[in-house]
Amino acid sequence: MSVKSHRLGPGSLKFGETGSEVEFAMGCRKVTIEPDVEEGDSIPVLSGDEISEGDEETWKLTGEILQSYDLNGFILWCHKNAGATVPFIFRPDNDKAFAVVGDVKVRRVSIGGDVKARNTSEFEFKGEGEYDLVDPAQQTPLVFASGAAPAPPVVDATEWD
Template sequence: MAPVTAHKLGPGTLVFGETGTEQEFGSHVTRCEIAPSWNEEDPIPTLSGDQYVDEGTFEGNITGEFLQEYSIDGLVHWTWQNTGKTLPFKFKPRNDAALEFSGMCVVRAVTVGGDVKTANTAEFEWRVLELPEILTGSGV
């Protein structure tokens, strides 16, 4: 029997955008996850008594939270500039592990501001268009 193991999230990477115009989120992200779900129809009974079960369709989101910064090069501004765009992403939960996810998502603007004299965060929840590809490149 294999020993029980668990990993903590990070240090890892989270990148959005096309090659050459990528926006790195990892240095500001405090939480990130891909949350898959499936839209499944009810089984359809057939004359023979069997049932047809459709495989369903993927529905999911990439969600998280990041520290806000208000510069023109910051993530808050980037989300507002790219809201509504379908862009690629790559999420690597740990740099020392091989597992990485790659997919397409629809970017939406995030909340700006919060409590005064506080390092405010912004949550994001962006629809992932299809089941992300699992990459198993370099890593331990």
């Protein structure tokens, strides 16, 4: 199998409900979906076995965007929507049938920086619920290309309810 790697962009980053989305790709220098898994603690039991409390998965949408002080810019949008949970769609490459959709909690971003410089603001929006990988044209979940179903989860007989 040959190695495949794609460049990020040209793509899209939209926030809001379908039909009233706001596009911010034009100023984005970096966009990332960052999952994080916190492994649950193991609890030893008298028999010598251990049971797991289970893992907790969280994620966030992060990035860096050129600052714009326009009334339709990202800074003002973040300020007006701070604390709101909004849907988003992130397309790393508009030529590929691949997008990330989900909901994030909006936070305010930095304003300003070096004088006479093109300053940027970094953003970090906490994911709400789970995100999904979809075909952006049909909004249907993606299926791994081999067609093989994912392996069933391993059931740990030592876990008690």
